[in-house]
Amino acid sequence: METLQRVREDTQNWFAKNLKGDRWIWFVCIIMLLWSIVVVYSASVKDAYSQKQGNTEYYLIKHSVLCFLSLLIMYFVHRIPYIKFVYVTRLAVWSSILLLIFTMFFGTSVNEASRWIEIPIIGQRFQPSEWAKVALIAHLSLILARHIKGGWNTRELFMEPLALVGVVCGLIFTSNVSTAVMLAGICFLLMFVGKVPLHYLFFTAVGLVFFATIAILLNSTQRAGTAQNRITSFFDKDIVVYQSQQSYMAMARGGLYGEGVAKSRQRRFLPEPQKDFIFAVAVEEYGTIGGVVLIVFYLIILYRGLKAIEATKRPFGGLLSAGLTFTVVSQAFSAMAVTVGLVPVTGQTLPFFSQGGTSLLFTGIAMGMILSVSRGENIEEKRI
Template identity: 40%
Template sequence: MDTTGNQANQKLPLQGAGGLSAILSNVKGDRWIWLIVLMLSTISMLAVYSSIGTLAYTRGVGVESILMKHMFMIIAGIILMYVSHRLDYRYYAGISKILMIVTIPLLLFTLFFGSHINHASRWLAIPGTGLSFQTSDLAKLALITYLARILSRKQENIKDVKNSFIPIMGSVCVIFALIGPANLSTGLMLFGVSILLLIMGRISIKQIAVVCVAGMFLLTAMLFLGSRRATHISRVKAFFHPELADKDKLFQGNHAKIAIATGGFFGKGPGRSTERNYLPEAFSDEIFAIIVEEYGLFGGIVVISIYLFLLYRCIKIVTKAPKAFGALLAAGLSFSLTIQAFANMAVAVGLGPVTGVSLPLVSMGGTSILFTSIAFGIILSVSRDIDEPKKVVVGEIREA
């Protein structure tokens, strides 16, 4: 009897398993962070599917088509995360210079000629794709990687005003000045992350105070002279004095609070949110409110715990990183992600004025998911360098 065909059929599953194991063997870095990404992606799919009904109706398309686009962005983000984590993190030092050279002209162009959505010029259209992206997402990667590079390389003469401090202060203030007019909340968070990096980089308190004073001056100019000054001032007034604010200024915040208050401990159940029909940005800025409404306080605590655990794992990476550049890079990116996450959740529960900040890897954000995934990939690249054994090559020790 000819058993060749049966033998071939028996080998196919093994070959498939071997291919999968080969892919998994190339997945390096902190496995807990990979698990966190998968958990946040799953939560995102569930929450976005529940909250895009009104958006689909206004666009005249099916809910499934929007969900499939979101799923494609998540898959593309995981691919980018895999690619960026395979690249040795030390290459990002050189890439940071290119990113800064590209980012500043893009921010200028966006500020004057970008697409206006919700009275803010934050987006640039990508020709031929039908997609647009916020240049501030690129600016976050550029500034954090650049600061990590310059702080790590200038440690020996970190107090040198001309060669060290002025380039550092200039980069922070220029990026803040270009992001702030259209996206003040993102600019403030990035400025705060930059100050944390300066502290970690052993910049003197006096020099940090100078940067803060310059930041306050720029913030004051944006609040009183910027094109969106009325929006910024009205949101702050509505937060501190809701009894004096117009009802339309309180609409989003009030319905977010209703969603959270009616969720109870275990929530109304998946897909049973009612406030998704009222919240204007239920799938993006206010997605945490929808999660709490449908999955209750328990679901909200789970999401908060995931981001806290992410911060914990990143801090472990920072403390174990053998090089200053890797430590500063992982610290800056992890602070940026977690501060953004908690800022979004704070707004949803009424602890801050309304902003346009999304929940990383959970909100439906298109290309913002891609930039967030790259940030995760860079953090994983630093952790990969920690985990892999050392090899001696031509008399010097190099990380494998």
């Protein structure tokens, strides 16, 4: 008993010493990642048999490693004082623009969408839009923080942030309409919170439409056509959307308490069950109760991420935490809304729950930055 008590105390001391910031965020993220390993293992059975000759452990091992790496990234990022992010936001956002342009012309296409860059030797795909989301929100937070107490002149506003938001969202729009629209909405919200005059926000909307149009003309109208078809199908009740139909069947089977761990039957018919529709698999296996628990977890992240603003007295930390929190939570609720049929099919994944390399790793960066803000800092650079 004494040995167990000593181990428990040592463990508690290690966590208290090494895991700084909001403990609720740490708890929720760790629980979701551990839970996701079980659900992804169950949901990936179809792909394991069709693509990996029945090697079901392949996706289990791959997703477990990515979850560990995401936590590791989250840990190292949260140890960095958030004021130091000031020095890399501009480089980050411009590097993301270059990567998005490269992807548009030379990217790897999957499901007729050029969203990925294939990394040589290791064969792992990298999705630049995930990097662009974090980089744009971080740099936009810095720009707004510098002007929040002062006025804007037209030149400053059009150079940054209006043109910047327009370029990034326009480039993403060519291959991922839903992500571009969601990111633009979050940027609008952040600029409103950052006290950008309303008439300038109108010009931002015009700029977004302009850059999206140019990006489509340079590439193709394929994804715009896909988005239009999905919206049309959603509002036309005579059209049966296969993904939605299978999703409803999965959740109906789950009932209140669920079919049980790894007992999903609709995983064999759902498209991308371990990614876009993993919420349906989770509800089928763990019931409505499991679905509600997941929703509560994301609401906790929303509340604690916004509460982290109290730990900083300067605008950059508050805007950074708010922007990244909205990004993660809005993606989560977008994915769940698709699953239950509240919005058209978008292809968004559940952060920290769906299978995915790039998404998991960059969500780890985003949550690490939020935790860094929640640690609090007494001094923030004067340049902010």
